[in-house]
Amino acid sequence: MFHLMLQKILHKKWMAVSLLIGNILLVAIAVSHPMYQEASRNRMLTDEFTNYIEQKNEYPFVVDMTGMVRKNVGKSDTEAVREFATTASEYFGLPEVQKIFYRNLVASTAKSTTIHDGLKAEQKISIGTLSGIEDHSVILSGEMYSDKMTDDGYIEAVISQAAMVKLNLLVGEELSFPNVKYRNKDAVKIRITGVFTNAEDNDYFWFNSPDFYNNCLMISPALFEHGFMYKNATKYQYNEHWWVLLDYTQLKPDMVDDVLEKVDAAIVKYKSVYSSMETPDYIEMLKDFKVKEKQISVTLTILQVPVIVLLCAFLFMISRQMLEMEENEIALLKSRGAGRGQIIRLYFFQSLFLSLISFIIGLPLGSLTCRILGAASAFLEFASRRNLQVEYSQMVFIYGGLAVLISTIMTLLPVFKRDKVTIVSVKRKRSRQEKPLWRKLFLDIIILGVAIYGLYTFGQQEEELLNKVLSGQALDPLIFLSASLFILGAGLFSLRIHSLLIKLFYSFGKKSWKPASYTSFLQLIRTGNKQAFIMVFLVLTVAFGMFNTTIARTILANAEKNSDYNTGADIVMKEFWKNNAAYAAIDPDVEITYSEPDFGKYGSIPGAKSIAKVYRNKNVTVKSPVKTVNSMIMGIDTKDFGNATHLDGNLLKYNYREYLNVLSKNSGAVLVSSNYRDKLGFKLGDKINYSVSEQGRSSSASGVIYGFVDYWPGYMPKEIVINPDETTTTTENYLIVAHLSFVQENIGFYPYEVWIDMDSSSDGFYKFVEDNSVRVTKLIDSFDRRSAISSEPLFQGTNGILTMSFITILLICSIGYLIYWTLSIRSRELLFGIFRAMGMSRSEIIHMLVNEQVFTGVVAIGFGLGIGWLASKLYVPIIQIAYSATDRSLPLELITETGDVVRLLVIIGIVFIGCLIALINQVFRMKISQALKLGED
């Protein structure tokens, strides 16, 4: 059997190679999914931790426990805490980075026996011990304590710099603790021998910096235990603190749920009067991560469905073609007595064999794909970034196995359909064809109906969907499904139209068609089913390709545009203004005055095209007959502002510059947001009174309304706030744009922002800041924000997956088309022989084939582009909700890069031309007498 199978494969090497390519791609894509998901989750989690460190400046994964012993009570609880602390690493399954163990006596009052300045009579100083301090610190002055009591009955101690300052202690100072006594009633005496600090800067031992121990005399653990615990413990109250730092880099996303549970369990378990475990800050972060992770995972999974479906269709198609070629052989095998089971087994082994090879090649290819995905910076764009850590997890093998299973099924399906053939039925089957089932059942129209119903339903719930996404849920997968169904349904429906079109075209010149066109039309009309599959395939690939590029381009471009718009200019910054705030704080009668830093220096920023002063204040109150609202005021120099900012032409009723021109006509003129008109009833020419509160002082001014604007650089018309109960509230934002000089005269002279329009990057600005030592109090860098958006896991994953899908689609589309045509010609060699014998010339035959190609391929691509465009138009506005953020201000703009479509078309065009060359070559090489012999078996 194996031998027979190998022979079969070798006999049809090209088909087998194509099947193999399809299989390999399927496996690679299937496995790259969990790989990528896993890797990007890992990266995301690492990023979360990194952010945590940056924001809190604190090690992110710490188990923080306290045990207390109160006059011999609570010992067992403390023991339990101690045991937990030593096994925490095991419990969480994370390696221990550092364990910090600190014990201290509670409430010990000390009296210094050394006379020096500023001495306090008695103060609360704690006696403590930090295990391992010797190995992690250096002594700044004096020396480290000894493990033994001195001969004169002192315990030696070291202190931190902070303790030295706070407690006003000196090296060599001696203290006695009247209420901490030995058994012989002698007070405990301590001599300070040195001041310690951390030996290295980045030592996890100093999770709590030395300054943290600012109220404590550190003595040797042995003396602490000997003196205050065990035998003598009855008398002393002491605390035990544990900080166990675990290696967060080893925390895999899969472990997060488990860790969250374990933390909760531990907190409950160790919460007693005598022990406690702190609720760690990172819990919130991890919970957040879980939500985001799920959202991303759902979105990315769904994005991959179409390409997997297409791959399956591809395998089915190839397998079917291969079988068609083998029909005679199957019939022959049957006539020689091979049973149904034997034939199925033969094909089963064949597809299993191919699948296994694919599995072996597909795994590393998947890992490669995954790495490429990780480098995707935008659609069809790659940038070198941090490498993704690709792992072969269990899921990878499960997905790979599933892919093998699916491909085996897909390649076997046609066998089941065909294994009933006999010699007789093969010949008979080539008779008049029936309409395919889907056409009889109007499946295309049903699918389209469902898809459009879905679209309609989701369209109705747009607000609700947005709220769900903003509160951390994933977009309903059914939306994606609905879009895919639409493309599928429309693709099938286009076939219906296609055959109508051809028939119409054919009937135009039925009588006068030249033999070549005549034959090709008849071929298309009468053997439509054969072309149907390749056509659907082409339509779907092109449509999905187009749809994918539109989603990818649109979501990213819109997010970036929103970010740019909300920022206002390339760089928005505020410099520190010297002021008398400190005096004003003491004397309420003093007004705060600011001195303006030199503005002229901004002219020297390398790469800055224009610079504008913008005063912004959100504490503006406007009273209107309807209601009193809170507004923002923006004070600008119209000319500079116009140069430093941009606003898309279609956002305002008139040209953006015209509004600025109008405003510049009158120093008391203002532009206000449209909601002043729509919600509060203001009209053009109305006077608007507003009061601005700055530094607790409020001043009033008024302006005449010269225009209403829907949008304005840096102005968010609506703001969405996520409430704690995960609902969202939309608030209306009001805006008044006035002249900066007018504002300064009427409100006061306060720090303004500097808005800078840069050439192509913000590098020059940073150089300028450094060179001029500018003290920046606020900085928004649009370039930075844009690159931050594209590296967000959701955007990056989407770009990566859509790019990969697009490339895969191109690949299978090309291979599929090539195979279809090669086979289609090969199977018609006899027919061509007959045509040639009847006197048709080679060029007529080529003409016939080109005609066929145009009417299947080119028309299918046309349909594909149309459907892709339509699907984008209908579904992208809803799908982009999955990527929406609370800062969305601008209306959605669909973006299809012509370049992407051109890329798609160029590649398909190359395949077309390749097919054509192969065709011409084959037709020219064909010998009539040999072709005719093909019919003689």
Add this chain to the structure above:
Amino acid sequence: MEKAIIKTIDVDKSFPIAGREPLQVLKKVSVEIPEKTLTILRGPSGSGKTTLMNIIGALDGPTSGKVFFGDREISAISESEKEKIRRTMLGFVFQSVSLIPMMTVYENVEFSLRLSGYKGDKKERVNRCLRMVGLQNRADHMPQELSGGEQQRVAIARAIAHQPKVVFADEPTAELDSQTAITVVNIFKKLVSEENVTIVMTTHDIGLMDAGDVVYTIEDGCASFQDNRGKV
């Protein structure tokens, strides 16, 4: 002897075989096909009769020697001229199914009219040809719906439709039972007398040999002549 429509003079044909001496199929064959006859080329399989027919049918060229179609030497004309001759003056019937599968019986026959640029009433001509082979009521069927004999008759109708001078039939009866084979040969005979066409047919069927007006026996690449006309 009356005028020959096709004449070959010392035709050799050999096929190259990789790494070996070329295989010589025809050796100095000279035949003359008389006009308006049913000429049979007979011989066992591999004797070279199909090769000879391909050469005189302008489907293939000789390695050496000359082939004349009427007065024209077709062994010396361009491929496109040969195509024109095939299209307008020759008709072919092949051993196995040679109908165009996506065309109906009617369209198959009409197709040869389209190719030759037939000027007359096409419908009338197609129907006449179908009547001649007795298939007028099968015009709208697809070839696959017909029996082997019926298909061969359609092929004959197509071969004569554009009123060619010569129809070549390569083993047209090989896949048919003897009864059907006789029907086909009878149709050929009828066509020769009614349509004034010359028919050249190859066969290895000894039973059909005497049906021809003229018989060439091809053996080991050489042809010998036999004239049955005037025999009873």
